[in-house]
Amino acid sequence: MTQDLSRTAAGVQFVGVSKTYPTGLTAIAHLDLDIRPGEFLTLLGPSGSGKTTALNLLAGFQSPTSGQILVDGKDIGALPPHKRDIGVVFQHYALFPHMTVRENIGYPLKQRRIAKDEIARRVDEVLHMVALEAYGDRLPRQMSGGQQQRVAVARAIVFRPRLLLMDEPLGALDRKLRESVQLELKRIHRDLGVTIVFVTHDQEEALVMSDRIAIFDQGRIQQIGTASALYDEPVSQFVAQFLGESNCLVGQVEHLPGQSRVSTTAGVFSGVTSDATPKDGTAAIVTRPERCRLFADQAEVPTGWNQIAARVRDVVYLGALRKVVADLKDGGTFTVICQPDQSLPASPDVLVAFPSEAARVVLAGTSKNH
Secondary structure, eight states, rough: OHHHHOOOOOEEEEEEEEOHHHHTOOOEEEEEEETTTTEEEEEOSTTEEEEEEEEHHTTSSOOOOOOEEEEEEETTTSGGGGOOOOOEEOOOOOOOTTHHHHHHHHHHHTTTTTHHHHHHHHHHHHHHHHTTTGTTTGGGGGGGGGHHHHHHHHHHHHTTTTEEEEEETTTTOOOHHHHHHHHOOOOOOOOOOOEEEEESHHHHHHHOSEEEEEEEEEEEEEEEEOOHHHHSSSSSSSHHOOOOOOOOEEEEEEEETTTTEEEEEEEEEEOOTTSSSSSSEEEEEEEOOOGGGEEEEEEGGGGTTTEEEEEEEEEOSSOOOOEEEEEETOEEEEEEEEESSSOOSSSEEEEEEOGGGGEEEEEEETTTTT
């Protein structure tokens, strides 16, 4: 199946690409990005961050103001969308309501003047791949949202593109169905070996599906890497808070041997120094809620741990976990994720503590779009 459907996956490069509209709004600012052949790359970011614009530039629906977009080293800037040989899946499917599933899937092949028997063979092939063999004669309105989404994917891959673009393709599905289709897309990617560029604002979706994630904000990539690298080693407060939950304290940075210290209104805290740590001035110390613990008094806190006085406001039951939200004296909040068998202090007045190796000192600042 893989050999029949796939060709060599495409590699993509954005070289100094910018997009500025006549209004003066810069949607993309000097974007440099290498997309590896065969990888599943997710563009993740808040609304207005530039991720969809980047996808539209690659698809040919918009033209860059400056820079080049290369596919396998060839500049595709002068090619119209239908000449780029790129599959595209939209959020709202864009299926033809008057055509059957077979007709919808076969449409790109008909436009390319493929012989009828070859169209039938390829349509059968992709119907099997998306597990819709029994639905070929149905109209889109006779199918569920998840089934329609799979038809849209089948139509995008039937002409054997080397590059597949997906713009918020699961946004219209409910949570359970979205999780099911996520696994289907991962399987299809694995079977085809095609390069996929996937746009979403859903953090969990990005973590589940991607080989790498590029986090966009204000027209630029703030950080790119594997899900684990971005989660464990964020370069900024924005990345830490956008990808998963994170506790952040902002203050003045001071460097010590092997670590950095941040003086805040809530106290002084130590964390890991990295390439992202500012040399001086303002910085943020960030730590994940599952790395924090609650203690009843100072004697219980392990030696060398950061600690901060807080008052428990809410305890949220999450099935396998509990989330504790605590208010700090300076008006901030701290979140702690606890295991269900972990006992909580009897008093709401607690100490939140975390080891310095579980915290990173990074660039402070959050998105203007957030």
